Amino acid sequence: AQSVTQLGSHVSVSEGALVLLRCNYSSSVPPYLFWYVQYPNQGLQLLLKYTSAATLVKGINGFEAEFKKSETSFHLTKPSAHMSDAAEYFCAVSPNDYKLSFGAGTTVTVRA
């Protein structure tokens, strides 16, 4: 079975500081990996997707994630946080890109 663990349910960063959200996965087969963002009272928006084409994946809004097979990790980063980055972030894994298994989410707050 595939699963995802997001380390840290809440992350607080200063505006302009590095954003680092941690995600570890377990999968018996090479997985598809995703990061989604959810703003209050909205659905999920895809930030980026890993499909084995490249280990460093660039997404929207300046986010990127690096797939590290040896560490079974897919951490999300953004060099400089903006106030508009305050939201909830979900890491998800899929063995075949059908069913998505989501982590519990990390809430990001950005301090002015």
Place this chain on the structure above:
Amino acid sequence: DAGVTQSPTHLIKTRGQQVTLRCSPKSGHDTVSWYQQALGQGPQFIFQYYEEEERQRGNFPDRFSGHQFPNYSSELNVNALLLGDSALYLCASSSRDREYGYTFGSGTRLTVV
């Protein structure tokens, strides 16, 4: 270009009642998935429909059922509602090759009292 449209946006039901939620996929998408997101948790996969058939199902009881129509729109039905069914129900659509991943709707907030 409209994205994924879900209706209604909010719904209040009484325990034991039945509810139907609706989803229209993004233009060009033919696959629809449903997820349940309880407060403070990540979404949980309910099932996925493709070519009007249930292709894959998550760990949900038979009280949860669905349907996909020829125009690719979909319905989620929940019978014999329990208080624990209160959640945000998300619909996600994709194209057959899933090249751009899944597009999610804004969800239906179901409250069971």
